Structures are given as structure tokens and as C-alpha cells.
Amino acid sequence: MDYKLPLWMNTAVGKELPEPKLSWNRRNYLDKTVTTIHTVLVEEALAAENSNRKGLLQLIQPHIKFTGILLLIVASAVTKSLWYLAGVNLLVVLLFMLSACSVKAYVIRVWLPVLLFTGISVIPGIISWITPGEALFTIYSGFQCSLWLTLPQELFITKQGVFAAGFVLFRSAASLGLVTLLIKTTRWTEITQVLVRLGFPEIGVTILDLTYRYIYLFLLLLLEYLMGRKSRLVGCESQSSKISWIGSTIADFFRLTRQYSQEIHYAMLSRGYNGCHPVKTKIIVRWFDIVYLVVMLALLLCCWRIS
Amino acid sequence: MKQSWVYELKNVSFSYNQQTVLNQIDLNIALNERVMLLGPNGCGKSTLQKILAGLLFADPGTVTAFSQPITRKTMQDKHFAAKFRQKVGFVFQNSDVQLFCTSVLEEVMFGPLSMGLSFGEAKERAVELLTLAGIAHFRDCSPHHLSGGEKKKVAIVACLVTNPEVLIFDEPTNGLDPKSRRWIINMINELNRMGKTIILATHYFEFVPELADRVIVLDETHRIIANDVPEAILGNRELLLAANLIEEK
Numbered sequence: 247m248d249y250k251l252p253l254w255m256n257t258a259v260g261k262e263l264p265e266p267k268l269s270w271n272r273r274n275y276l277d278k279t280v281t282t283i284h285t286v287l288v289e290e291a292l293a294a295e296n297s298n299r300k301g302l303l304q305l306i307q308p309h310i311k312f313t314g315i316l317l318l319i320v321a322s323a324v325t326k327s328l329w330y331l332a333g334v335n336l337l338v339v340l341l342f343m344l345s346a347c348s349v350k351a352y353v354i355r356v357w358l359p360v361l362l363f364t365g366i367s368v369i370p371g372i373i374s375w376i377t378p379g380e381a382l383f384t385i386y387s388g389f390q391c392s393l394w395l396t397l398p399q400e401l402f403i404t405k406q407g408v409f410a411a412g413f414v415l416f417r418s419a420a421s422l423g424l425v426t427l428l429i430k431t432t433r434w435t436e437i438t439q440v441l442v443r444l445g446f447p448e449i450g451v452t453i454l455d456l457t458y459r460y461i462y463l464f465l466l467l468l469l470e471y472l473m474g475r476k477s478r479l480v481g482c483e484s485q486s487s488k489i490s491w492i493g494s495t496i497a498d499f500f501r502l503t504r505q506y507s508q509e510i511h512y513a514m515l516s517r518g519y520n521g522c523h524p525v526k527t528k529i530i531v532r533w534f535d536i537v538y539l540v541v542m543l544a545l546l547l548c549c550w551r552i553s
Numbered sequence: 554m555k556q557s558w559v560y561e562l563k564n565v566s567f568s569y570n571q572q573t574v575l576n577q578i579d580l581n582i583a584l585n586e587r588v589m590l591l592g593p594n595g596c597g598k599s600t601l602q603k604i605l606a607g608l609l610f611a612d613p614g615t616v617t618a619f620s621q622p623i624t625r626k627t628m629q630d631k632h633f634a635a636k637f638r639q640k641v642g643f644v645f646q647n648s649d650v651q652l653f654c655t656s657v658l659e660e661v662m663f664g665p666l667s668m669g670l671s672f673g674e675a676k677e678r679a680v681e682l683l684t685l686a687g688i689a690h691f692r693d694c695s696p697h698h699l700s701g702g703e704k705k706k707v708a709i710v711a712c713l714v715t716n717p718e719v720l721i722f723d724e725p726t727n728g729l730d731p732k733s734r735r736w737i738i739n740m741i742n743e744l745n746r747m748g749k750t751i752i753l754a755t756h757y758f759e760f761v762p763e764l765a766d767r768v769i770v771l772d773e774t775h776r777i778i779a780n781d782v783p784e785a786i787l788g789n790r791e792l793l794l795a796a797n798l799i800e801e802k
Contacts, residue, residue, distance in 0.1 A: 251747055
């Protein structure tokens with residue numbers, strides 16, 4: 247084999263590097279994706295760390311914790327008392343604090359999406375046009391409008407509307423808060439074990455388990471892909487080149503997923519997989535697990551009494 | 554006389570998911586030098602190489618390449634980043650992540666075309682290097698259909714075609730058959746003879762005498778524990794043991 251390299255490689259690209267021009271916010275799509283993946287990976291590491299911390303809910307046996315939280319979600323879904331819902335939300339905040347989870351995370355994970363999505367959708371419901379009732383705040387009165395849409399002469403925020411919106415918001419926040427609490431204080435493998443014990447279809451749980459594991463692996467791989475792309479950007483990148491790269495990356499990942507799924511299946515078969523999700527943990531109930539379950543049951547009973 | 558450094562790294566550290574991957578690295582690399590990063594798995598060789606390639610950024614610490622600072626901010630200047638990447642080529646350990654075009658020829662022509670070379674010139678360069686690598690007959694194949702060794706050759710050729718001054722190789726001989734391994738070793742030495750600066754990472758030290766002018770040893774504490782000529786490193790059994798590069802008999 248001839249190792250004589252072409253002559254054009256003898257000449258250096260030449261010229262020193264130009265002075266970099268500094269400016270604000272010039273991150274491109276590759277940098278943004280890399281940052282997002284890093285954030286996800288860091289969050290994942292933090293979640294694992296969080297579930298191993300010493301906190302109130304981390305002490306509770308996963309199966310009992312899951313059952314208790316499920317009871318409280320049911321109670322939040324069926325209650326007709328706004329005060330009860332407010333109480334559950336307060337309890338969630340308290341449990342967040344006692345379980346070594348930050349209140350900031352609670353606000354970001356629970357209240358931000360609730361206000362952004364549920365909040366926006368319930369806004370129209372608080373006005374008298376949608377929910378008639380007792381006036382709380384008048385938006386306008388004595389207004390005549392006869393265009394393509396006939397507006398009411400008086401528009402106000404109703405007590406009934408605010409009450410209904412409060413119900414929806416508090417109910418969503420309570421359910422989301424409880425689920426977040428469960429995820430933050432329990433390892434994923436424990437959650438899937440609980441699901442199997444509670445009779446969820448094993449194939450579904452296995453798929454969930456594998457998805458969780460391989461998403462992490464694929465994120466790392468995607469990170470390498472992005473760096474591979476970045477390392478070869480030696481000139482201006484056209485819009486069509488960006489789009490074509492994104493397209494080919496999606497196709498590559500489909501190909502890899504297929505390839506991996508086949509190999510994983512063979513690996514599982516070779517290690518004796520027979521369609522059953524192995525349950526590894528033995529349930530050991532301690533006194534504080536019973537106390538926790540009793541408290542949750544009492545809260546469910548409270549809901550029934552109040553309603 | 555002050556030596557002209559291609560790279561100057563001062564007190565470079567890097568953490569990933571709150572875990573230290575590099576710990577206070579001080580390192581200078583001169584023009585036309587062959588530097589080998591040696592260390593056990595997970596000691597931070599690949600991360601250090603990615604920092605040298607401007608793909609990751611020191612935090613804290615300073616990295617200067619070709620007398621310019623390489624930071625997240627400076628690399629956001631597209632013109633600067635493009636010029637830097639023309640000068641520094643990086644061959645990944647996993648060639649799959651580096652290849653993204655639909656055919657081998659397209660893959661190799663991607664760099665020169667991005668640099669603004671004419672189609673004819675880009676094709677001429679690409680074919681010349683593919684022939685040299687003995688893979689010209691694959692030019693119309695999809696890179697993903699090639700074997701590991703062939704993919705590695707495509708990745709190297711795709712990197713060389715832009716004629717970078719510094720070439721960074723991450724575990725270039727990993728998982729290759731002896732013939733492909735020999736081809737890569739000879740190619741790297743030929744590139745160095747042509748004036749290229751070579752930075753290699755490996756945990757196989759059999760190739761040290763053939764491929765390095767200077768060896769940098771990292772250990773499991775993610776620090777540099779030795780920085781010397783190959784003979785001195787290979788002759789120091791205690792050091793190799795401490796770095797987990799050989800086993801105790």
C-alpha cells in the first residue's frame with residue numbers, strides 16, 4: 247500500500263486564526279441541542295441521586311408509597327371540596343420539603359405546567375359569558391356591540407367561574423404534584439417492580455423499563471452525533487444542509503433502534519427471558535410504612551366525609 | 554527562544570453530571586509534535602481531546618489554540634469556529650457518529666465543499682485520498698454499510714481532506730484488524746512527517762514507541778501523572794502500574 251500523501255497536504259491552511267468576535271446569543275441549533283441533552287442527563291443523574299437521599303418518602307417501602315399516593319390521587323379526583331384540594335396541595339409541598347426535594351423543583355415541575363396549560367384553558371370559564379353567576383369583578387358594563395359577534399352588555403368575573411377554575415387548577419396540581427413526588431423519591435426500577443406487583447401487564451412494564459434505559463443510551467449517542475457533526479463544520483452551513491442532516495440523523499436513529507432492539511431481544515433470549523418481568527424485591531413492611539398508609543387512608547376517609 | 558505552542562492549557566478541569574472528569578490539567582503541545590494521551594478507561598482522555606477540538610469547554614481553566622482563546626463564547630462566532638475546525642481535525646472513536654452523508658464520496662466531499670472549494674477540486678481531493686486508503690471502490694456505497702475498519706478509514710479520509718494542521722485521534726486502533734491497524738499507524742506517521750501535529754488517545758501502550766514523541770499519562774484521579782518521552786514512560790514500571798496500564802504479576 248502506498249502511503250505517499252498528496253502534495254496539497256504539504257501546505258498548511260495557512261494564516262493564523264482570526265480574532266473571535268464576541269456577541270450575545272449566537273448559539274446554533276447544534277449547541278442548543280447539546281445543552282438540552284446535557285440538561286436532561288444532569289436531571290436524570292439528579293433524580294437518581296434524589297431517590298437515594300435520606301428523606302421521609304425515601305424511607306417508605308415503594309409498594310406502600312405507591313399505594314398511598316394512588317389513594318391520595320383518587321381522593322383528589324373525587325373530592326368536591328376546594329379546601330380539601332388546597333390541603334392536599336399543601337401536603338404535597340410539605341412532603342417535598344421533608345423528602346429533601348427542592349420547592350423550586352416543585353414550582354417548576356408542577357405549578358408552571360399547570361398554570362401554562364390548564365390555567366390558560368380555564369381562563370374563559372371564569373367570565374360571566376361562559377359561567378353565569380355572582381359578580382366578583384366587573385370587566386365592563388353598558389357596552390353595545392353589534393358587529394359579527396354580539397357581545398353582552400355587561401361582562402364580569404363570576405364567583406362560580408373562579409370556583410370552578412380553582413377546582414380544575416388545584417386538582418391538576420395535586421395529581422401532578424403527587425406523581426412528581428413519587429418519581430422524585432423512587433428509583434425507576436422500583437416503580438416498574440411495583441407496577442408488576444400491582445398486576446400491570448408485564449410486557450408493558452418491560453417496554454417501559456427498556457425505553458427508560460435505552461433513552462439514556464440514545465441520548466449519549468446523540469450527543470456524540472452532534473459533536474461529530476460540529477467537528478466537521480469547516481465552513482458555512484446552508485439551511486438545506488442543516489435540514490438534510492437532521493433528516494439523515496432521524497433515519498440513522500431509526501436504523502440504530504431497529505438494530506439495537508433486535509440485538510437486545512437476542513441478548514434477553516440468550517439469558518433466559520420468557521416474557522416475565524422478574525420481581526426482585528421482597529416487601530418488608532415496617533412500622534413507619536404502616537403509619538404512612540394509615541395517614542393516607544385517613545385522608546381518603548376525610549375526603550369522603552367532607553364531600 | 555520562546556517555543557510556539559499550538560495548544561496551551563492552564564488549570565483545565567471539567568465535570569460531567571457533578572463528577573470530575575478532568576482535574577487541573579496543565580499542558581502545552583508544540584507544532585508538529587506527536588503527543589499520546591495514555592490512561593485507563595474513564596480517566597478523561599476523550600474529554601481532554603474534545604476540549605482540544607473545541608467541542609467541550611474547560612470549566613474552570615483556559616485553553617488557547619493558535620494563540621486564540623477557545624471558549625464557549627469564542628466558538629459561537631461561526632467564522633472563527635469554521636476556521637478553527639479547518640485547522641483541527643477530530644477522528645472519533647466511534648466512526649458511526651461522524652459519518653452522516655448518503656455515500657462515501659459525498660461524505661469525503663462534505664468538508665472541502667463547506668470550505669468553499671469547487672466541486673471539481675473537492676472531488677479530485679476526495680478520490681485521491683479514497684484511493685490512497687484503498688476504499689475508492691466504495692465511493693458510491695452508504696458509509697453505514699461498511700465494516701468497522703472501512704468506516705474508520707472513511708472517517709479519517711473525511712477528516713484529512715480539509716488538510717487540518719492538527720489531527721486528534723480517539724482510540725484509532727480500537728477494534729480493528731491488524732492490517733487496518735497498520736494502515737492507520739503508517740498514515741499517522743506519514744501525516745506527522747508532512748508537518749501535522751498529532752494528538753492520540755489510547756489505553757494500549759504497545760504503539761507508544763511507534764506513534765509518540767511525548768507521552769502524557771492520566772490516571773484514575775483524572776490528573777496528569779507523567780509527561781515525558783516514550784522511553785522514560787515505558788521504562789517506569791511503577792508508573793504504568795499506578796496508572797492501571799499494566800497488571801501486577
